[in-house]
Amino acid sequence: MGFFSEKWSASGGSQFNEEYRREVLALDPKGKEDILRGSIQWLERMGVIDAGDVMKFYEITEARNSFAHENRKIISGEFLPNFGTLFPVLVALVTKIDRWWIFNVYVSNIYDSDNVDIELEEVTPGSTVFLNILEQIALGEDESAWALYRAFIIEPRAG
Numbered sequence: 001m002g003f004f005s006e007k008w009s010a011s012g013g014s015q016f017n018e019e020y021r022r023e024v025l026a027l028d029p030k031g032k033e034d035i036l037r038g039s040i041q042w043l044e045r046m047g048v049i050d051a052g053d054v055m056k057f058y059e060i061t062e063a064r065n066s067f068a069h070e071n072r073k074i075i076s077g078e079f080l081p082n083f084g085t086l087f088p089v090l091v092a093l094v095t096k097i098d099r100w101w102i103f104n105v106y107v108s109n110i111y112d113s114d115n116v117d118i119e120l121e122e123v124t125p126g127s128t129v130f131l132n133i134l135e136q137i138a139l140g141e142d143e144s145a146w147a148l149y150r151a152f153i154i155e156p157r158a159g
Contacts, residue, residue, distance in 0.1 A: 048100045053093055060090050087138075091131045098125035126152075 009015065016025065025033035027041035040057050043049045049057075063081040073079035099120050107118065129152045136145035 043097060048097060049093070053096065056089050056093055060086050060093075087131075087135055091128060091135070094131065095125060095128045098127050099123050 021033065024042045025035065025038045027045070028034045028038040029041065030037060040049070040054055044051065044054050063083070063086050066079065067074065067081050067083075070079055074081075102123055102125060103118060103120055129148060133145050133148045133152075136142075136148060
């Protein structure tokens with residue numbers, strides 16, 4: 001599997017190559033070559049996520065946009081995004097994508113993936129641990145957050 005690269009110049013910053021524009025940015029459903037929307041469509045095309053995941057992504061995006069742009073309605077209590085329900089959905093989606101990336105990019109580029117026996121569902125990406133810690137902090141579950149932190153940072157080094 002090939003991946004796209006970009007050029008970088010001091011004068012122009014990041015510049016995407018034509019293959020990336022054609023294979024990823026052109027997939028933006030709004031036709032604006034948005035990196036995130038194009039990437040979500042590319043991930044679906046690659047079979048990393050499915051149509052249900054794409055719908056979840058847009059639901060999360062809509063809640064984020066409402067939260068960012070409707071502060072008056074949020075402060076007045078007229079509108080409250082359902083982050084308690086959406087955050088676990090976000091974590092599951094990020095985990096799914098990260099697991100795919102770890103196996104298909106990281107592992108396959110370092111190891112002969114035919115000789116590596118990894119159960120994808122048993123892989124816990126660092127981003128997932130971090131998001132779980134943030135969730136525990138946001139919920140006020142300080143002890144749970146510290147337990148996750150210690151399990152991730154301290155315990156693996158003890159062995």
